[in-house]
Amino acid sequence: MANRTSASSKTRVGKYELGRTLGEGSFAKVKFARNLETGENVAIKIVDKEKVMKHKMIGQIKREISTMKLIRHPNVIRMYEVMASKTKIYIVLEFVTGGELFGKIASRGRFKEDEARKYFQQLINAVDYCHSRGVYHRDLKPENLLLDANGVLKVSDFGLSALPQQVGDDGLLHTTCGTPNYVAPEVINDKGYNGAKSDLWSCGVILFVLMAGYLPFEDPNLMGLYKKIFKADFNCPPWFSSSAKKLIKRILDPNPLTRITISEIIENEWFKKGYMPPMFEQADVSLDDVDAIFNESGDSQNLVVERREEGSVAPATMNAFELISTSQGLNLGSLFEKQMGLVKQETRFTSKCPANEIISKIEEAVMPMGFGVKKNNYKMKLMGEKTGRKGHLAVTTEVFQVAPSLCMVEVRKSGGDTLEFHTVWSYYQCCTVNTIVWKTTDIEKDGSATGPSLSH
Template identity: 50%
Template sequence: MPDSGGPAPPESGSKELPRPAAKVLFGRFKLVRLLGFGASARVYLARDLHSGRSVALKAIPKGRAAKNGLSHNVVREIAIMRRLRHPHILRLLEVLASRSKIYFVLELARGGELFAQVARGRLPEDISRRYFRQLISAVGYCHSRGVFHRDLKPENLLLDDAGNLKVSDFGLSAVPEQIRGDGLLHTLCGTPAYVAPEILDRKGYDGAKVDVWSCGVILYVLNAGYLPFNDPNLMAMYRKIYRGEYRCPKWTSPELRRLIGRLLDPKPESRITVDGILRDPWFKKGLGEEEWAALAKFHSAETADLENGKLWKSEEPDRALNAFDLISFSSGLDLSGLFGPPSDRERFVSAEPAEAILARAEDLGAKEGLVVRRKGEKGLAGVVVEGQIGNLVASVVVRRLADGLLVVEAEDGGGAAEMFFLKEKLLPALKVPATEPGSSASVTDRPHPVS
């Protein structure tokens, strides 16, 4: 971020990044070029060869994540992002894994980082207000679902091709299970220039109030083009943050100056809340009642339940950790079913031999008068079930997960009849109880749903 003396030129990262050699991952995602990289991940522009749409593919080396103690961050980010559905939060579309990497398939934000705009200079007040409204709508939505971002900054705010804001990077987010008995969070995290003073206190903090502080720093940066707290000496900068010592530029309107003052209140108990921001005159200026209601929609617990089925539950981290155990063993495995599978696909774990599972699919196909073909490549085996005119009815893929364990994935061909065949005939045949003749699994090793 530019220093307090004024905006800095764009980073060298704005240059064209090298294009990877033509490569297709999982037979589906063609890498186009490298979009950016950090200490723990690389992000590529990729094309989904199945749908034709462009996506962002975030590649996280498993070994590096484990070595740097970031495995739980990856797990948490998956578990959180799969639950969040908001127009101003970047969508996690799928999760994939190879032997060495975990891949997040993300909605593509073609406009890049908001940071790049601010690096060119401050924004007009009306534009700052528009971005800030979208940010608060997303942050309020997260808070209503028990999610606290804890690393809000312009580098983590992306723009789509229509110029709408998308909050990204939930790797440092917190959920209720991390709150201690005193009702506070205690993990030290965040980016120094955006960190709230109570985090520096090391006495615990309220995740919602910390996010509001970061929103205040972002609003200041949008308006000024530089940071409110900045010093070459880190401890000197922390002292300024702790005391709330900053100065708004002379062009700041009185209403905006007042709101920034309430956002950057060093005392968390008197700092403005998201509810207070929604009622603030500067925030509401020129906003119609319907627009205001749309921004404030996250306040309804009923809406949250309807949109998400349920709010964050305490058992979810355990499920996510189990999922990460599977990620650690998987090779070329599509893990989307672990975090909300599409309706036309189902996965389960089985202790049966692959041959026994595929043989049952072949027997069923022959019985139904369908054409069944074997397919296979290194690390997986499967069958394709086709109609008499060559139309795809269903496919089954079996992959080795670990010694004695397989992941079985069955998918229909896309029509109503095909879905009926999958749900009513193929899946029951594949999931033969382990006590039936021919099964090699014990009662305790019956197939377990992954999704």
């Protein structure tokens, strides 16, 4: 059961009760939810209709959603249904509990070659299947690679992360997007690029990280990072086998015209070792719900209503299941994250301070940073006044109650550039977190902390 207690407001959309926010972007946010009829846990992507219409994207979104609903692949997050209210589109997706694949690297280090190959095979299976149906991810990165309860890789946001992108008259994409360390050189170059080729480059970076435990392209200076990407300036560590090195160098070819293709990867000897082609589920899928919400007549009978039941003003209470849903599977030690050199868009810490004191101290600390502050009870949004590389930086802070005398504070990037978020987080941490975070010095025999602490 993942519902909030009566101490906070509950929101219902159709048969779903919405819970905590799992992630945010400029066009949408993703919330944890529960199907009240079946008790099933799902993730709901909520898209702002007004923003979509402003960017003339309705046709593209309908195509993307229709295609994604038809995709049934063991390594792609499933889309169950689509609903709409007057102002929002709700995309109901499979919710997986195994956490991010990269969380395993953060907690235990790099993978051995055979295990890395197994995950890479599943990633290529997903990417190849979607490409064959004309769907490109365009933003493959660590937080989009999830694991289910059985450890099976699931690619999330396929065809949805790139909603703002559009194909030009030349058949190429023209929007620079993605996490810088994972982005192909032709995407940065901004002269148009092939979605399949750029997805494959990102897969190559991901394979490198799985086997090395660190990124192939890193530089504290963004232009320095871009120069390394343009030249494919990287070195494989000595523990890579020679066949793995050769394959990675063919994937991380800065020239998209000579870069290896997916069909060539599937025939590669290193890739083929232990390879099992995916089993496909052929199911009848109806697009009636998609057609209904994009019905030009705007028939109100097809619309759902977002209903909020207000409770007393208090921080949202996070119960056991919701708390576990923030971690990698049932590994509660990973709830309170540590940065491991991988690009992250959120972090969490705990505090024994009262919730209102936490919010006040954070607000006091960030005021000199030139942010506009919007508060709604125990949720605060900081909006940057200057336009950065990817628009205005926005940082959301939310306080949850996890025990009578313990709060969890979640800080996440909800708009703008991830690297800019890191800069702000460093300042935020120095000025704010160190005064309110709950630190522990109790170390167990195995060297791990007995309670969560923040160590970046």
